[in-house]
Amino acid sequence: MSYIQQSFSVQFEYKVFFTEKIFDTANTDFANFLESRAEKGIRKKLLFIVDDGVTKHHDYLQDQITAYFENIDGFELIQDIIVVPGGEASKNDLQLFYWLVNTLDQHAIDRHSYVVGIGGGSVLDLVGYVAAVSHRGVKHIRIPTTVLSQNDSGVGVKNGINYHGKKNFLGTFAPPAAVFNDATFLATLDERDWRSGMVEAVKVALIKDAGFFDWMESHAGLLTQADPASLQYLIRRCAELHMAHIGGAGDPFESGSSRPLDFGHWSAHKLEQLTDFELRHGEAVSIGIALDSVYSWLTGMLDADSLDRIIKLLKELRLPLYHPLLEIEDDQSAIVAGLEEFREHLGGQLTISLLRAIGKGQEVHSIDLAILRKAVNMLRDKW
Amino acid sequence: MSYIQQSFSVQFEYKVFFTEKIFDTANTDFANFLESRAEKGIRKKLLFIVDDGVTKHHDYLQDQITAYFENIDGFELIQDIIVVPGGEASKNDLQLFYWLVNTLDQHAIDRHSYVVGIGGGSVLDLVGYVAAVSHRGVKHIRIPTTVLSQNDSGVGVKNGINYHGKKNFLGTFAPPAAVFNDATFLATLDERDWRSGMVEAVKVALIKDAGFFDWMESHAGLLTQADPASLQYLIRRCAELHMAHIGGAGDPFESGSSRPLDFGHWSAHKLEQLTDFELRHGEAVSIGIALDSVYSWLTGMLDADSLDRIIKLLKELRLPLYHPLLEIEDDQSAIVAGLEEFREHLGGQLTISLLRAIGKGQEVHSIDLAILRKAVNMLRDKW
Ligand SMILES: NC(=O)c1ccc[n+]([C@@H]2O[C@H](COP(=O)([O-])OP(=O)(O)OC[C@H]3O[C@@H](n4cnc5c(N)ncnc54)[C@H](O)[C@@H]3O)[C@@H](O)[C@H]2O)c1
Ligand SMILES: NC(=O)c1ccc[n+]([C@@H]2O[C@H](COP(=O)([O-])OP(=O)(O)OC[C@H]3O[C@@H](n4cnc5c(N)ncnc54)[C@H](O)[C@@H]3O)[C@@H](O)[C@H]2O)c1
Ligand SMILES: [Zn+2]
Ligand SMILES: [Zn+2]
Numbered sequence: 175m176s177y178i179q180q181s182f183s184v185q186f187e188y189k190v191f192f193t194e195k196i197f198d199t200a201n202t203d204f205a206n207f208l209e210s211r212a213e214k215g216i217r218k219k220l221l222f223i224v225d226d227g228v229t230k231h232h233d234y235l236q237d238q239i240t241a242y243f244e245n246i247d248g249f250e251l252i253q254d255i256i257v258v259p260g261g262e263a264s265k266n267d268l269q270l271f272y273w274l275v276n277t278l279d280q281h282a283i284d285r286h287s288y289v290v291g292i293g294g295g296s297v298l299d300l301v302g303y304v305a306a307v308s309h310r311g312v313k314h315i316r317i318p319t320t321v322l323s324q325n326d327s328g329v330g331v332k333n334g335i336n337y338h339g340k341k342n343f344l345g346t347f348a349p350p351a352a353v354f355n356d357a358t359f360l361a362t363l364d365e366r367d368w369r370s371g372m373v374e375a376v377k378v379a380l381i382k383d384a385g386f387f388d389w390m391e392s393h394a395g396l397l398t399q400a401d402p403a404s405l406q407y408l409i410r411r412c413a414e415l416h417m418a419h420i421g422g423a424g425d426p427f428e429s430g431s432s433r434p435l436d437f438g439h440w441s442a443h444k445l446e447q448l449t450d451f452e453l454r455h456g457e458a459v460s461i462g463i464a465l466d467s468v469y470s471w472l473t474g475m476l477d478a479d480s481l482d483r484i485i486k487l488l489k490e491l492r493l494p495l496y497h498p499l500l501e502i503e504d505d506q507s508a509i510v511a512g513l514e515e516f517r518e519h520l521g522g523q524l525t526i527s528l529l530r531a532i533g534k535g536q537e538v539h540s541i542d543l544a545i546l547r548k549a550v551n552m553l554r555d556k557w
Numbered sequence: 558m559s560y561i562q563q564s565f566s567v568q569f570e571y572k573v574f575f576t577e578k579i580f581d582t583a584n585t586d587f588a589n590f591l592e593s594r595a596e597k598g599i600r601k602k603l604l605f606i607v608d609d610g611v612t613k614h615h616d617y618l619q620d621q622i623t624a625y626f627e628n629i630d631g632f633e634l635i636q637d638i639i640v641v642p643g644g645e646a647s648k649n650d651l652q653l654f655y656w657l658v659n660t661l662d663q664h665a666i667d668r669h670s671y672v673v674g675i676g677g678g679s680v681l682d683l684v685g686y687v688a689a690v691s692h693r694g695v696k697h698i699r700i701p702t703t704v705l706s707q708n709d710s711g712v713g714v715k716n717g718i719n720y721h722g723k724k725n726f727l728g729t730f731a732p733p734a735a736v737f738n739d740a741t742f743l744a745t746l747d748e749r750d751w752r753s754g755m756v757e758a759v760k761v762a763l764i765k766d767a768g769f770f771d772w773m774e775s776h777a778g779l780l781t782q783a784d785p786a787s788l789q790y791l792i793r794r795c796a797e798l799h800m801a802h803i804g805g806a807g808d809p810f811e812s813g814s815s816r817p818l819d820f821g822h823w824s825a826h827k828l829e830q831l832t833d834f835e836l837r838h839g840e841a842v843s844i845g846i847a848l849d850s851v852y853s854w855l856t857g858m859l860d861a862d863s864l865d866r867i868i869k870l871l872k873e874l875r876l877p878l879y880h881p882l883l884e885i886e887d888d889q890s891a892i893v894a895g896l897e898e899f900r901e902h903l904g905g906q907l908t909i910s911l912l913r914a915i916g917k918g919q920e921v922h923s924i925d926l927a928i929l930r931k932a933v934n935m936l937r938d939k940w
Contacts, residue, residue, distance in 0.1 A: 285904030
C-alpha cells in the first residue's frame with residue numbers, strides 16, 4: 175500500500191472590539207479596521223445585512239452608515255442595506271437563505287468583499303452561513319446586537335440554519351474577519367431578550383470561573399436593572415471565557431465529542447424545538463442549567479450549598495427554572511429523545527457536561543433516566 | 558478602543574492511498590484505515606453515495622461492499638448504497654443536494670460517521686459539500702473514479718455545486734478524512750473522460766515541473782493508448798504536485814488571489830458554461846491552456862519553441878485546442894465576460910497565470926484584449 179501524505183495547518187485570527195455608536199462619524203473603530211485591510215488596487219465591497227428588530231429601533235442606521243462611508247477609501251458600500259426579519263424564524267426559512275445568496279451574487283460580492291451582519295444571534299447565524307458557502311467563503315464581519323450574541327454566539331466560529339425542524343442542521347465553522355460589540359444597541363432590547371442573554375454568562379461561570387459566578391451573585395440586583403456598566407462587564411468576561419475555550423482547548427472546530435460550553439444545552443435545544451421557539455434560547459438554557467445542576471446534586475457530584483446558590487442566582491436574574499414540556503412520563507418522552515438528538519448532533523459517544531462544583535464542569539457519558547425524572551419533578555414542585 | 562484577540566490554528570491531515578480492487582476482501586487498505594479510526598464504545602456509521610456511471614460498469618459493487626464489511630468491527634455500514642446520477646448535471650440539481658442532506662438525516666449520520674463518495678469529480682464535489690454542511694461537517698472519504706478526480710479534484714480540499722448557472726458558486730473548503738485512488742475503476746471510463754483527465758497533468762507540469770512535461774512528451778504514445786502503468790505514473794505525479802501546492806504554498810484555503818493551479822482555467826470555466834457542459838472540464842482546460850500559452854508567446858513571455866512543444870503535446874494526446882465559442886467579436890464577447898467572472902470568483906485583483914517557460918508559471922494582473930483576440934484567431938486558423 176502506498177500513499178501521499180497531506181498535512182498543513184491554517185491560522186485563524188480575529189479581534190472582538192468593544193465600542194459604542196459604531197457608525198457615528200466620530201467613531202473610527204470600524205474605519206480603522208477597514209484601513210488595516212485595505213490593499214492597493216483592490217476596491218473591496220461591503221454588503222450590510224441587518225436584523226429588522228434593529229432597524230425598527232435604530233431607523234437612522236441606513237443614513238448613518240451611508241454618511242460613515244463617505245470618508246472611507248478603497249472600500250465600496252453597497253448602497254442598499256438589506257433588511258431581514260429577526261429572530262429564530264430567519265433561521266427556519268430556506269427561501270430567505272437563497273434570497274441572500276442571490277443578493278450576494280447580484281452585487282458581485284467576491285472573496286475579498288465583506289458581508290456585514292448586524293443583528294441578534296439568529297440573523298448572524300444565517301448571514302454567517304450565507305457568507306461561508308458563497309464562492310466557498312466570502313469574508314464576514316459581525317455586529318451583534320443582543321446580549322447573547324455579544325457574549326457568546328457572535329464572538330465564536332459557528333454559523334448555521336435550521337433544517338427540517340432540526341436546529342443548526344446545516345452550517346459550518348467559519349471564523350469572522352472581525353466582531354464589533356456595540357453597547358448602544360442593547361438599550362433597545364426587550365427585557366426578555368437582555369435578561370435571557372445573561373444565561374450564557376451563568377453557564378460559562380459555572381463550568382469555568384467561580385470568581386465570575388461570585389461577581390454575578392454580588393451584582394444580581396444591578397444586572398436585573400440592566401445597569402450598563404455591570405452588563406458590559408458581564409458581556410466582556412463571558413465573551414472572553416468563550417473565546418479562550420474556543421482558541422485554547424485544542425478543538426476549535428469541535429471534531430471531538432467534548433463540548434463543555436454546551437452545559438445546560440441538551441435539554442434546552444429540545445425545549446426550544448418543542449415550544450416552537452416560543453422560549454428564548456437563554457430561557458431554555460436557564461431551565462437546562464437548573465435541570466443539570468439538580469441532576470449533578472442528585473447524583474452526589476455537586477454539594478447542596480452550591481445547588482442552592484445556582485438556583486438562587488437564576489431566580490434573582492428572573493430566569494425560568496421549569497417548563498411543563500420537560501415532564502418525563504416514560505422513556506418515550508420528548509425530552510428523553512433530546513438526549514439522543516444531542517448525541518447525534520455532536521456525534522460519537524453521548525457526552526453531557528455536569529457540575530462538580532461552581533466553576534468546575536465534568537463530563538459524563540450516560541444519564542440515569544430515573545434520576546433525571548426526579549430532577550424534573552423537583553424543578554416543578556420545589557422552587 | 559479595546560478588544561479581545563482570538564488566534565488559533567487548525568491542523569489538517571489526510572492520506573491519498575493508491576490501490577486496486579479496493580473492496581475485494583483480500584484488499585485490507587480500506588479496512589486498515591477504518592481500524593486506525595476506531596474508538597472504543599463508539600459505533601461509527603458509513604454511508605456510501607455512488608456515481609451511477611460507476612455502478613453501471615461495476616454492478617458488483619453493492620454486494621462487494623456488503624461482503625467487505627462483514628469482517629469490520631466498530632463500524633456500521635448503512636446497507637443501502639445510495640446511487641446518484643453522475644456528471645456535471647449532479648452539481649446543477651439543488652433538489653438532489655437536499656435529497657442527500659435528508660438521506661444523511663434519515664440515517665442519523667453524525668459527526669463521527671463517514672460519508673463515502675465514489676465517483677467522478679462532479680459527484681465527489683456534490684457529496685463533499687453535503688458532508689461539509691450537514692451537522693456543520695461530517696467526515697467524508699473520497700474514492701475518485703476518473704482520471705481527473707484521481708489526479709486533481711479528488712485529492713484536494715474543495716467541494717461545491719453550481720448555482721444559478723455559476724460554476725461552484727456554493728461550496729466550502731473541507732479536507733477529506735482520506736482518499737483512495739483505485740486504478741480498477743479507470744478501465745471503464747469513456748475514452749473522452751480518461752483522455753481529458755490528463756489535461757490537469759499537462760497544466761501542473763507546465764507551471765511547476767518541466768521534467769514531468771518531458772516525461773509526458775516521451776510517453777504521449779503510451780498515454781493515448783491508456784497504458785495502465787503510464788497512466789498510473791501520470792496520476793500519481795499530478796496528484797503529488799497538486800497536493801504539494803495546496804499544503805506547501807501557505808494558502809490552502811485560497812484566501813489570496815493567487816491561483817497558479819488555475820492556469821488555463823479562466824476561459825475553460827466560461828467555455829464549460831457556454832457549451833452547457835457539453836465540453837468536458839478537461840477539454841475546456843486543454844483549450845484554455847492552448848489559449849493562455851499562445852497569449853504568453855504573443856506577449857513575449859514564452860519562447861516559440863516552448864509554445865510548439867505545448868501545442869504538439871496537446872495534439873498528440875488528442876486534446877482540443879479551439880472551440881467556436883471562444884471567438885471574440887468585441888469587448889462584449891462571452892469569453893471576455895469570463896475574465897471578469899473569474900476575477901470575481903477569486904476576488905480582489907484579476908490574477909491570471911501565464912507561462913514564462915515550460916515548468917514556470919507567472920502571474921499577470923491584466924489581459925490585453927487585442928492580443929487575446931489574436932491568440933484566439935491563431936488557435937482557430939493555425940493548428
Ligand atoms: N453560532 C453560535 O455559536 C451560537 C451560540 C449560541 C446561540 N446561537 C443562536 O443564536 C440565536 C439566538 O440569538 P439571540 O438570543 O441574539 O436572539 P435573536 O437573534 O433570535 O433575536 C431576538 C429578537 O431580538 C431582536 N433584536 C435583535 N437586536 C435587537 C436590538 N438591538 N434591539 C431590539 N431588538 C433586537 C430580533 O429582531 C429578535 O426579534 C439562536 O438561534 C441560537 O441557536 C448561536
Ligand atoms: N473540487 C475541486 O478541487 C475540483 C478540481 C477540478 C475539477 N473539479 C470538478 O470535477 C468535475 C469533473 O469531474 P470528472 O472529470 O471526474 O467528470 P465527472 O464527474 O463529471 O464524470 C464524467 C462521467 O464519467 C462517469 N464516470 C465516473 N466514473 C466512471 C468510471 N469509473 N467508469 C465509467 N464512467 C465513470 C460519470 O458518471 C460521468 O458520466 C467538474 O465539476 C469540475 O468542476 C473539482
Ligand atoms: Zn447557548
Ligand atoms: Zn481543472
